[in-house]
Amino acid sequence: MTTPVHHTATGVRGARATTVISDWSVLSPYGIGAGPFTEGVAARRPVVPRLNRDVWQAPPGDACLVPGFDVVALLGSRGTRTMDRLTGLTVATLGTLLEPDGSRRRLDEPEHVGLVLGTGSGSVQSTMDFTRDALTGARPFYVDPALFPNTVMNRAAGQSAIWYGLKGPNATLAGGPLTGLQALRYATRLREHGYSRTVLCGAVEEFSEQRAWLAWHTRGEERRSTPLAEACAMFLLEDAGTAVGAGRTPRADILAVRFGAGPRGPRAALDTCVRGALEAAGIHPREVAFAAPSGRLTPPPGTCPMGFGGPAGGDDADTVETAVLGDVLAGADTEFIGVRELFGDASAASAGVQLAAVLAAAAHRPRPGAAAVVTSVDDDGLVACLVLRLR
CATH class of the missing domain: 3.40.47.10 (Thiolase/Chalcone synthase)
Incomplete structure (x- = not known):
């Protein structure tokens, strides 16, 4: 017998109980994890934009990067040799959410945990770097094949699922500044339709020279005064009963x-x-x-x-x-x-x-x-x- 389904603004009711956010974490210009972010937001403390010109060949102006972010330092050397910054931000943020104290938190079975990630268009830097190598090399195919996965939009979501053993539905959405809300709605509908009991949902943006130059050429003079920033925010979505049963408090x-x-x-x-x-x-x-x-x-x-x-x-x-x-x-x-x-x-x-x-x-x-x-x-x-x- 088919369960009656009722459509609402968030998606579907009837298949699953109302979705709650039971936990979250952020990598932001305030630092690694939800703690520094909460302190900064609560104090309304602006981040001072800085950009090391010895590292970044970007247009005039500073930017707000995740302080001290280094993929290898956070995730180790194994499996990170070809990981780009966007993927590293995503995997590291999920780590602060799923393994906040170094031990894996209790979730549903891996096959019932989905992941929905919002992004601009994947890693602009990876795509442009790979294309440049194909155009400037002695032959178009003289490129590093190990770097090709970074040019695919769903690289970060796919690598994150592999890293943490998530076997549920995996999706990547792109929609500009609205992307985070698009991902949240998609994840909510996914869970409430019954395709996944638990969904990790978030949005990510990296800083890169390529992104900075694209923004420089497409934004007016007034908007150029706003520094670019990078961040990744991840949320744990489930029903209230599941959250309480696992010892989590619905937020x-x-x-x-x-x-x-x-x-x-x-x-x-x-x-x-x-x-x-x-x-x-x-x-x-x-x-x-x-x-x-x-x-x-x-x-x-x-x-x-x-x-x-x-x-x-x-x-x-x-x-x-x-x-x-x-x-x-x-x-x-x-x-x-x-x-x-x-x-x-x-x-x-x-x-x-x-x-x-x-x-x-x-x-x-x-x-x-x-x-x-x-x-x-x-x-x-x-x-x-x-x-x-x-x-």
């Missing part, structure tokens, strides 16, 4: 994930998206305790929630979110969390880092039962909104 329920776009510009599209996500989640705007936009926070001419964000004019992708959230959440006791102000543009990892920042803020200033909102807007006007219920 938040995933209530709704919505996406949108519209001919009237990102502001109208995001307004519809946020209101629709809140309605689908059954959340009143006054219940929202934390809001994390992907753009910079813009102080309004008057008052605003917690003094961080509020109405602003224009449809600039960097400022439209605080305008919309200021309107939708007017009168709510909402704390706005601006990750971009703290360490710059994490690109494909942005939405994942925003979600981690919400969980970090909630751990430091608990608001059990309240809601949280994460939004994202890209340069093409695509928008997204995640609604959580904090535990």
Whole structure:
């Protein structure tokens, strides 16, 4: 007999219980693991951008890298000889989540643990380096075949599954700044459809000379002032019963994930998206305790929630979110969390880092039962909104 399936904003209900985030970890410009990240976000401490010009031949400007990140130092020499930076960031972040004290944490059977990873387009550096070698070598095929896997978009997810013995569904998505929320929705639907009992989900972005030059040539003068950043955020998704049975404390329920776009510009599209996500989640705007936009926070001419964000004019992708959230959440006791102000543009990892920042803020200033909102807007006007219920 087929189990009835009911569609909602997050995906599917009926096949599985509501998905919760039971644990998370981050590699960020604050350091390795959730601890340094939580401390930095809680203190709203900006990272000072630095870039060693003896190592990186990048365009003018500094960047916010994971301090002291070295693939071999973190993961050992075995199996890392040809591992690129993007894959190393992903494998290392999963290590801080799955083996926080050096011993493997209790999860479901490997065949029931899936992995969904969001990325820009894989490693830009690996792809361009390999292509350059094919064009500049004596023969097009005079390339190192061991480096070819790094040019494939799902290299990081595949290598991570092999590294930790994960045999469930494995998927990679690419979608710009929205990627983290796309991966979260995909992972939630995957789990609630019954394809995987437990899903590790996240988003990653590396810093490289190639990425820096691409950003330099495609961003305007004003946006060039925002330093590039690298990061990887990973989340453990399961149902509350499984989490409690394994000794983990659920951090938040995933209530709704919505996406949108519209001919009237990102502001109208995001307004519809946020209101629709809140309605689908059954959340009143006054219940929202934390809001994390992907753009910079813009102080309004008057008052605003917690003094961080509020109405602003224009449809600039960097400022439209605080305008919309200021309107939708007017009168709510909402704390706005601006990750971009703290360490710059994490690109494909942005939405994942925003979600981690919400969980970090909630751990430091608990608001059990309240809601949280994460939004994202890209340069093409695509928008997204995640609604959580904090535990």
